[in-house]
Amino acid sequence: MEWRHMEGAFPQWSGDVIIFYAFQDEEAPLSGFARWMPSQAPWLQDGPVLKDFRAKKAELHLVYAPADAAVSRLLLVGLGKRKDWSLENFRHATAMAVRRCRDLALERALLPTAAMEGLPEREETLVREALTAAALGLYRYDALKTRDVETSDCPKELTVCSEGPLPYWPRITDEVKAVCEGIVLARDLATAPANVLTPSFMAQTAAGVASRHGMRFDVLDLDRAKELGMGGFVAVAQGSQEPARFIIMEHCPEGLKDQAPFVLVGKGITFDTGGISIKPAAKMEEMKHDMAGAATVLGTMEAIGRLSVPRRVIALMPCTENMPDGRAYKPGDVVKTHSGLTVEVISTDAEGRMILCDALSYAMQFQPAAMVDLATLTGACVIALGDRVAGLLGNHEDLMQVMQKIGAPLGELFWPLPLYDFYFEDLKSDVADFKNVGDRKAGTIIGAMFLKQFVPDTVPWAHVDIAGTVWADKDLGWIPKGATGFGVRTLVSLVQSWNVTKGA
Template sequence: MEWRHVEGAFSRWTGDAILFYAWQEEDTFPAGPARWMDQEAPWLKESPALKDFRAKKAEILLFYGPAGARIPRVMLVGLGKRKDWSLEVFRHATAMAVRRCRDLSVERVLFPVTALDGLPETEEVLVREAMMAARLGLYRYDELKTRDVEKSDCPKEFIVSSEGPLPFVPELFREVDAVSGGIRLARDLATAPANVVTPTRMAQEAARIASAYGMAFEVFDLDKAKELGMGGFVAVAQGSREPARFIIVEHCPQGVEDQAPVVLVGKGITFDTGGISIKPAAKMEDMKHDMAGAAAVLGTLEAVGRLNIPRRVVGLMPCTENMPDGQAYKPGDVIKTHAGLTVEVISTDAEGRMILCDALSYAVSRYRPAFMVDLATLTGACVIALGDRVAGLLGNHEALLTMIQNTGKPLGELFWPLPLYDFYFEDMKSDVADFKNVGDRKAGTITGAMFLKQFVPDTVPWAHVDIAGTVWADKDLGWIPKGASGFGVRTLVHLVREYRGSL
């Protein structure tokens, strides 16, 4: 779907369908839509169908105009009650409307800025969110299907129409293309099965992004990881016959070489059986998306590269499977990590922290980050605590955590902070090593982050984002169809873009 802007009088607007919004329990249209209807579709206000339209959230009423109408379809989209307004309601309603256009094979969708009259946000924000919702709400993954595949390429155009100039539109088109492209990449990678998205495939995607946008690219195999002392990563990887890959991509445009980089770390377990501490068979197939943290980092780098953001950004993605095997690491093993700290393995199913600790330690020693964010499907406890719409947020720097939370909320990515008090570490102490890789069952999300905290100096601002719940939508949310969400990409891109060198 392509973007286009049309500026001029109502009479210059043409398309196959036009969208307008309506509030529940309000009998009149806002001034802008009412003016368009008076001039271009006077028949609409007299339609008896309006009496049946309640304008509930995402409710859609479609009108067909008379023969020869410049715009043959008018679509009214409900926003619910005005008091319940949110950008999330707006995104959901817009996504469902554009998806309805796809079902009707509508090629050109008109999105008039006049439709935004009376909505409690700026035109720029609303146009951006509508475009994001339209592009992401049409997402489907059917690459591996051979039958019953719907291949509609409609709508072909999303036309932003206005009576006057919209100076923000060209940059907005560029931004939405870049960010939605990054999210779609993250969704593709997390949706595809583990025999398709292997550590090698993740490295290939990283190499493609680096080549396309002039980024530096490195990949370590298991021998190199051993040489660097990445004992946690090696321990998890040694049970798999699929070659492990520790991937590094650095975006460093000319003129920012001396910047301390923003470092993004993504957990890349391309399939997680639990290892020797094997998981139950039920729902194990979902463990193909245990690499969603790494996918989000790749999606972010894709968007950062397309936008050529003048900020040094480094992405580290330790990628491997976690498999049971004669050579797999075992409960009771003691592992020496990159930081030199020793870890007693209690559960091999706590593998995410074992690979992340080496990535965090390596990032600190090599890059001296301005700040560091890791994303990981780390704990089932996070799903129990926060559900599937809110990510857990923990770290050592209050300003960074606040910035992430405030950045994500208007973009539709929600984060909730959890504490990291020192006493949470007590149950992780070991008799034979510096500490264990799990504590008892209490506060699982917090103790997972407490483990990672041991590998990050207090002088390095760091945030840990547990996306175990948010990575996958079990039901259709409009702009997030059922399936992989691409959670984190929007927030990370905006975080990088808006960061000004200090927290």
């Protein structure tokens, strides 16, 4: 879908459909619609059309104009009650409106800035969120279908109409396009089946991103990982026939090679059987997206590259399967990690932390200004927070608060959980430095406490458990059912805004 800006008076606007918003049960329409209607659609004022429209959240009301009208259809979009206003409701409503245009095969949709008059947010923010919702709400993954494929690419054009100039237009369209491309990449990767999305495929995709944007790229195979002492990563990978890949990318604009980098780490388990501690068969197919942390990090790097962000950023993505082969690591094994610390394996289904601990330790050679890791780490996080909020833990309150502040208006919610020292008691081992799991208590916290052992307190670090947020079981408008790409928007904004010398 192409985005255009049209500047001019109301009579100059023409298209297949024009979109206006409304609040529920308000007698007077929003001011922009009230200005447009008398001159462009006076026939609306005297009929029952508007009275039939309640404007409930995401309610759509299509009205056909007379044959001589410049715009042949009006699409009214409900935002619900004014007291319940949120940008999330606005994104949802906009996505549903654009999808209705697709269903009707309407090629040119108009979205006037006048439609946003009277909404409780700045116009620039509303235009940005409308474009984001329109692009991402139309997302579909049809790459592997051979029949019943939806081929409509409507609307071909979304035109933002204004009566005056929009000085912010070039900037926000570049930003939104870049971030949406990153989210689409993350969604595609998390949706692809494990027989397609192998560690090697992830590495090839990452190499393509690096090549497009002039990033440094390296990949460690299992032999190199062994040489580096990555015992956790090697232990998980050794049970699979698919070659493991530890992906390293660096975005370093000219003149910044000495800048302390922001490091992003993503869990890349391309399929998780649980290993010897094998999972139940029910819903095991969903374990294809146990690599969503790595997908999010790679999507973020795609966006950062497109935006030429003036910040040094390093991405680490340990990618492997977790399989129950005869060579697989076993409960009771003791593994020496890259850091030199030893871990007693209690469950081979706690493999994510085993590969992440080596990545976090490996990252220390870059002397990070800050570090964030993302992982579908624990089912306990889904029980605690559901599927719309990610767990957030770490050693740096400012970093976590900034992530919450950035993420909320972008539709990405994070909730902090504690990392008190006493939680480590559940990880104590009789034969190693510590175990890889505790008992059933505080599973998400214990997982993060394990990772904390590999990060010095001097490095600001946040761990994001996206086990719930990575996948939507129902349609959420701008987030269709399936892979969400959760985290890309927040990470891009975080990297752009984080002061590498002073922090937040």
